[in-house]
Amino acid sequence: MLLGVNIDHIAVLREARKINDPNPLDALGICKLSGADQITIHLREDRRHIHDNDAVAIIKQSSLPVNLECSINDEIINIVCNLKPSRVTLVPENRDEVTTEGGLNIKKNFEKLQKVIDKLHENEIEVSLFIDPNEQIIDLSNQLEVEWIELHTGTFANIYAMLHSNLSNTHHSIKELELTKNELKTKLAISIKEIENSAKIAKKLGLKVAAGHGLNYQNVTLISKIPEIEELNIGQSIIARSVFKGLSQAIIDMKELIKK
Numbered sequence: 001m002l003l004g005v006n007i008d009h010i011a012v013l014r015e016a017r018k019i020n021d022p023n024p025l026d027a028l029g030i031c032k033l034s035g036a037d038q039i040t041i042h043l044r045e046d047r048r049h050i051h052d053n054d055a056v057a058i059i060k061q062s063s064l065p066v067n068l069e070c071s072i073n074d075e076i077i078n079i080v081c082n083l084k085p086s087r088v089t090l091v092p093e094n095r096d097e098v099t100t101e102g103g104l105n106i107k108k109n110f111e112k113l114q115k116v117i118d119k120l121h122e123n124e125i126e127v128s129l130f131i132d133p134n135e136q137i138i139d140l141s142n143q144l145e146v147e148w149i150e151l152h153t154g155t156f157a158n159i160y161a162m163l164h165s166n167l168s169n170t171h172h173s174i175k176e177l178e179l180t181k182n183e184l185k186t187k188l189a190i191s192i193k194e195i196e197n198s199a200k201i202a203k204k205l206g207l208k209v210a211a212g213h214g215l216n217y218q219n220v221t222l223i224s225k226i227p228e229i230e231e232l233n234i235g236q237s238i239i240a241r242s243v244f245k246g247l248s249q250a251i252i253d254m255k256e257l258i259k260k
């Protein structure tokens with residue numbers, strides 16, 4: 001199973017202070033040495049985390065392939081064609097969302113997507129479509145002659161978190177998933193089946209299958225054991241864990257500097 005590490009969340013920390021620290025560029029060597037197979041970044045229209053100069057430097061300096069996620073907005077696609085990452089994953093974007101809430105609406109955007117995909121292919125960039133796990137959407141994606149699809153695992157991750165973590169007791173509880181344990185169990189089983197079936201159908205059609213969004217140290221093995229999925233893109237949970245993995249050393253380093 002290949003792992004793409006999404007380093008946007010390092011830039012999220014940086015943007016909280018609007019300074020240059022931490023710099024997502026500094027993650028490239030660590031990702032490579034730690035066994036990551038790919039770097040993933042999302043150049044959002046509102047540039048809330050990764051900026052254009054981050055994307056330029058990361059693509060230039062990464063020894064791992066870079067998977068750049070972006071919307072189908074013309075201005076963004078022009079930028080991305082100049083940047084020439086190894087892969088572009090087309091995702092839906094909504095300014096008001098906290099994070100990507102669902103997959104692309106392929107039916108509604110079919111002609112626009114066709115143009116964007118042609119342009120990316122002309123620039124020798126492979127293309128992935130970030131989609132909900134659904135048979136009809138996979139059929140439509142296949143008609144667009146992309147190399148990859150990435151199955152959006154956000155719904156699965158939300159159900160899992162409401163069932164198996166304390167999320168429902170916090171102010172981040174997901175209102176529409178405030179259900180009984182049995183209802184959540186049924187929903188989780190359906191969601192996993194949808195992902196499994198979608199992966200199977202896509203693979204049969206000759207598409208390469210990735211998955212991602214909301215995958216973490218609790219839920220990932222339910223997805224990683226699906227044989228047709230060959231790559232996971234994971235960001236938020238890896239960066240969140242690295243805070244606690246690194247906190248002790250960070251305190252030791254500071255104490256060393258300030259000791260009299």
Ligand SMILES: CC(=O)[C@@H](O)[C@H](O)COP(=O)(O)O
Pocket residue numbers: 006008042044069091098099100130212213235
């Ligand atoms: C499309 C997707 O799933 C990733 O871009 C990931 O969500 C990155 O985080 P943000 O949604 O915060 O940009």
Ligand SMILES: NCC(=O)COP(=O)(O)O
Pocket residue numbers: 006040150211212213214215233234235236237
């Ligand atoms: N495409 C999914 C991705 O890049 C990582 O999503 P997340 O782990 O940050 O939720």
